[in-house]
Amino acid sequence: MHLLNLGILAHVDAGKTSLTERLLHTAGVIDEIGSVDDGNTRTDSLALERQRGITIKSAVVSFAIDDITVNLIDTPGHPDFIAEVERVLSVLDGAVLVISAVEGVQAQTRVLMRTLQRLRIPTIVFVNKTDRGGARYASVLRAVSEKLTPAVVAMGSVDGIGTRGARCAPFGESDPVFVSRLTELLAERDDALLAAYVDGAPLPYSRLREALAAQTGQALIHPVFFGSAITGAGVDALISGIRELLPASRGDADGPVSGTVFKVERGPAGEKVAYVRMFSGAVRTRDRLPFGRGGGRGESGERGEPGRRDEAKVTAISVFDQGSTVRAASVRAGQIGKLWGLGDVRIGDAVGVADAGAIDHLFAPPTLESVVVPCPPADRGELHFALAQLAEQDPLINLRQDDIRKEVSVSLYGEVQKEVIQATLADEFGIDVTFRRTTTICLERVVGTGSAFEVGDKDPNPFLATIGLRVDPGPIGSGVQYRLEVELGSMPFSLMRAVEETVGETLRQGIHGWQVTDCIVTMTHSGYWPRQSHSHAVFDKSMSSTAGDFRNLTPLVLMTALKQAGTTVHEPMHRFRLELPADTLGPALPVLARLRAVPRTPAVQGASCVLEGEIPAARVHELQQQLPALTRGEGVLETAFDSYRAVVGTVPDRPRTDHNPLNRKEYLLHTVRRIAGQGESR
Template sequence: MADTSQEKQNNHKKHICIGILAHVDAGKTTLSESMLYTSGSIRKLGRVDHQDAFLDTFDLERARGITIFSKQAVFSWKDMDITLLDTPGHVDFSAEMERTLQVLDYAILVISGADGVQGHTATLWRLLKQYQIPTFLFINKMDQEGTDRKAILKELKKQLSDGCVDFEQASSLECAEDEWLENLAVCDEEMLEEYLENGTVEPESVIRAISGRKIFPCYFGSALRLDGVQEFMEGLRQYTVSRKYPDEFGAKVYKIARDDQGNRLTYLKVTGGCLHVKDMLPGMEEKVNQIRIYSGSRFEMVQEVNAGGVCAVTGLSTTYPGQGIGAEKATDMFVLEPVLTYQIQLPPGCDVHNMLQNLRQLEEEEPQLHIVWEEQLGEIHAQLMGEVQIEILKNIIFQRFGVAVEFGAGNIVYKETIEEPVEGVGHFEPLRHYAEVHLLLEPGERETGLQFFTDCSEDVLDRNWQRLIMTHLEEKEHKGVLTGSAITDMKITLTAGKSHLKHTEGGDFRQATYRAVRQGLKKAKSILLEPWYEFRMEMPSVNIGRAMADIQKMHGQFEHPETDGEMSVLKGSAPVSEMRGYQSEFLSYTGGHGRMFCSLKGYEPCHNQEEIIESVGYDSEKDLENPTGSVFCAHGAGFVVKWNQVEEYMHVESTWKSGEVQSEEDYIPPRNESSSRIELTEKELDAIYRKTPDPVRRKISAAPITVHAKEKGTPDPKWTECQNEKTRQEEYLLVDGYNIIFAWEELKELAEIHIESARDKLMDILCNYQGYKKCTVILVFDAYKVEGNPGEVLKYHNIYVVYTKEAETADQYIEKTVRQMGRKYQVTVATSDALEQVIILGQGAQRLSAAGLKEEVELMLKEIRSEFLGKIPEDRNYLFDYLSHDLAKEMEHVRLGGKVKK
């Protein structure tokens, strides 16, 4: 990559991308304005209440005095370039704020000195922790009466973190007081050791501790009066550091918007390499037409942006917030989401379909709207955070599209999950189409959303079909079967599937996948989830009893109240459905002296599930957009099979039975399979040797273990015959690999040169042996010294090769196997370990020494040789077939170019 002039400049000038966050009315936009003014970027200090703030670029923002959309400003302070992202403070627009967090190097959390840590402030703090963003705090409005610096700092330590430190003395560490240095050092162990040894702390150590979120510098002042702003900016210059980015191109999209001309803008941060105009972005078929660097409402067009830069680009039509481009990973799921859904009521004569397209355009910019067309009701629904967002959205729709819409009463957004694992099967086979999908649906942890995995052999279903199924799982919001709400907190794993060489098309797997999810949900025990608020109530102590009684009626829960003089604080959580509208009631009975802060806690099991299900009246069988049954074909025509009968018609055997990932009783590994790769869990691998009616339950390893096997469906006739003959006893030969290698002289000599060659030769010998004896051969090698090794089983031609897991020797593995199957099957163990032989005999198995195995192998070779010679045609003679062993060896030596031995 060429070293441009911009890159050379960046080499000696620090650049950081910093976001500014706050509870509404804490003075966030005012601080942004003051920083821009102090740096000289703007000549006039605007004010929110005067409707002339530099970053309030929309009329609605100026009129309401709040930030609705995130904005970008670019300025310099001494030797540091800053990209400042101003985010919304109102809780109704917190989703816009969260999307901005993805691209920040540092954050500024603004707190009102008069109000302290408010409800939304705590939510912001949790988000900053989740995204692991180093944070500076600016405590604003310290010019107001009643603000106490020490009391506020104490509250910050209690409510947020002990790492909150007053940085008034941080401008010169050499002159700082010992007490302050000690308070600083105790926040980080390495820094404390440094302080105890040297009596001071180096600036680099402070920078490292801030980056590691061990220290949160606190600055106090008044942004409106420019008090403390310069000191704060100097602190940013001293105690921040530029990030290092890779050379490989990457970018993270955090916002979609449109300019005044309607051009679609993709706001992104370059996280690796360099972005140029006319670049074709990785994984996309579109070029970047323009690169704009915005500052307020103005922008500068540039030809390139280096890593760390934030910009808006035109020319991209398929991008979305959270998308990762190139080497950058996408953000799977955001924390904050709406909990209320509203019907959008259109005026008479409005074209519904055109309006739906317009609303989809808004959904690109605000993905959390979740615009849904309810076909059965003929209604458009949207999910919103609250009343303020409704008013703003009505204004935006009227300004952009000239349509005056109204919103119906809000309903709670419910979700669904399952209690126990279940297999879902989907089949789609109308004439000249074919696809079958098997999915394992398992309950996940709360707030994890949907997670998708594949545990299907490529021998069973080709990789391209598996990827397509994963795409279909991710592309849609799957509905539950209780109320038709979206499903969440589940792990969905592809376990099996089937395609047709001629008739399968991509759309077939879409149908089969959707139906598999729904069929599994119909079989599962589903749970309805509802959103819960986390609340903090501050009220006169005389009202605490009333508040506690109200929360109990709401089916909520609370901690022991905290009392401080005449005021008390009650913390807890309760269902959103019960707390709606409680704010006004709370203010009424506290006489206006109470304050209540609510933030979304997450989803919990619904407290009145049956009541909600009945009131919604959802019938999953009548939801034609989300069918639960499957389509099969007979006599040249397709027919529909109900969900509870699909298993009777499915073409692929079930990979899961109730209570187990796989039925292991009577499972016998198929024989005579050529080598190709599949993946099995440790539990499935144990089925190779575990045959007892009541197998020992084992913890399933998270990591898949590799096995080699051929495509299933063509079992060896002899093997099938063996399965049908219940009275016939199976024969197993377990071989202690390294014991045999070092007992056989030729393998021992080879192992001294190359141990892998000795292993390979033993494996080939045993393959021949198995082919002749027709028993199941399991060759076991020690791998117990390999740290973190989960264990591995390979299917090598017609035998199984086991590498033991960490801390498990071959002896232990063999003893465990013999103990489990020795009484029921004919098991022989080949080893020369005397102690192991004694244990084997005690478990009912037969023993075979290394020398005995060698004799059997040699005898097998002689028998094979004699059988082969008996089949040689009479008109052909082979010299080597009639020579003695020594003479044949000598002749082979000469044939390969060697000299005749004298």
């Protein structure tokens, strides 16, 4: 029995959950097809998903196609939940990218296809909703070729498109136009086929189908199927395409244990359940399983935890079988399993042997944030606990605790995500919350070079630690790099580690309160007091350096150096593509200028116009709101994160959540008082 881990991806409302239901019904897993509108689909199991009719969390369900067991993963389509899609992509053998025959290629479709191609995931395209009014064939196929990839071939025709009776007929060897198109497309990427094609030698259709499967499996070309998940038209051809054209899972069941955690949820008793895709080896119940991750960097430049590794005993295992999960003694290479017992596991962790080539983030980081306010305020403790549990399931929520104001912020992709968090807190935790105004997450980059050092126990330094640090600009996208110009053995490792860790923590808030990235921090001076005591006495902290001395002094030295170097604040920018009637371009341009958009030269074709450019992420929502009135409801806007650009004009400051090492007096007052309270004052 072969295995295939298959992802269903699409822009929101293209019909991927309905397609999942149809595939399960056709495979005999379910007797009745559920409806997104009725809230009774197999994969949308959350109450909120059923209420809103959208997929929020990825879900796994299995079915069989002949001798292939398919683990099908239904993913969210709304861009606010792109992080959920990101985690799934790393575990797929193949994908079906669903496109609506009515709306055609949309913004999220482009983002998904670019990422699938970047990861070289074999992908079939399914054009859904051929039974809907306004459905198109030729123009959608042309849009797929122009906007996604030219390496596509239609696998069938549609009769009666746009009507309930639409029927899909697969192409075969008796169709000369299809055979010719297929031959040309395959020959472009196969020298043997090209030579035979040029020589005019006849190519058996079976040879073309073999080449089609091979090139699809290598993500070189993408077959396009048409159909309707609602009526079932074209679905049999799609299933045949999945079986024939997408490659089965690979992996050595006898090799070293290696897998990836792509989802974490809580069981009925509050226990953690980890969804793991196994690439090699096998995990058995009662195995002691190592898990964790190395120190990588996300696109925001924040450095991960260096070498976090844990180990725990697996207490139970489930695998997916015929639409449900069943308890099993093991989960082996190629399979997806649910593991119990890994109490400290997190999304993105490697189990067993870590994959050295793993990518931290495939999509842009969240660019928005908002303060979550409990109602009543007395629920702050419960709120933080609940948000921490949500962050386990979605690490990019990225909680930001402000101990001074007793507030907590969450990172967001959009307003819909805010509504989902609010509803989840109410439904699952009984906590009512409101949100403050959504703000943009900026970052700071270093402008020049700055350095500072302080000698231990020498005024104005009250700590038994000597630290010198230099800050330099780094390449864009490099994150925070930490280097040494002192001998590694000049201090105990615990003290060295304390400085490095505190550098990362301190740079989460720069001169203007934003995270500092793309810089190089170098330790230039070091010194410490060895462990010592008075005569015939035990170890005395007042005479010896501790890690606390270095953790307390590092922010003062680093921020002095950073202030000398200077930083600029950068805001997230989105690239946009706006299709609108040509006669509305004039009124639209001043609005774009007011929103600080930077449009390029418009392309006018008859009565329509296409305008591309950049716009601050903070202004995208406002543009979306004004667009219908500006364009008589005919405007179509696509936006996606592009890069960070230096802020022009007033520089935004973010309120600090620490005791501000830029204000030495305030910082020392708090720090020394805290140390005294812990019985560590000198």
